[in-house]
Amino acid sequence: xxxxxxxxxxxAEGQWFRSKxxxxxxxxxxxxxxxxxxxxxxGPARQQVTFFAKNYPEFGVPDLVELTVTSVTALDESDxxxxxxxx
Numbered sequence: 001x002x003x004x005x006x007x008x009x010x011x012a013e014g015q016w017f018r019s020k021x022x023x024x025x026x027x028x029x030x031x032x033x034x035x036x037x038x039x040x041x042x043g044p045a046r047q048q049v050t051f052f053a054k055n056y057p058e059f060g061v062p063d064l065v066e067l068t069v070t071s072v073t074a075l076d077e078s079d080x081x082x083x084x085x086x087x
Contacts, residue, residue, distance in 0.1 A: 004069040007045035008036050009052075012060045017048055038067070 009017035015029035016036030030036065039045040045064055053061040 004072075005042075006067040006069065007039040007042050008033070008065045008067065009045055009048045010063045010065050011052075012062070017052075017062070 011017070011029055013029070015031055016033055018026070018028060018030045018035050019037035020026060020028065037048075042064075049062050049064050052059065
């Protein structure tokens with residue numbers, strides 16, 4: 001299987017960028033990686049790095065983190081779906 005590359009943005013304090021969307025609320029930077037915005041293309045992640053570097057230079061340039069996925073496991077959901085459809 002080919003490797004899959006994913007990308008995330010991390011600030012100098014080790015916090016992860018979390019995309020809030022239009023009219024979103026909450027923190028922009030979070031400590032937990034599971035709440036981080038993960039990009040499947042490098043372009044949008046680079047755009048976030050550039051945005052924060054230009055608009056908030058006092059915090060430095062955020063890191064662009066590359067994640068490499070090398071294994072994929074398919075889960076059998078047929079029993080769960082059959083149970084849900086039976087209700």
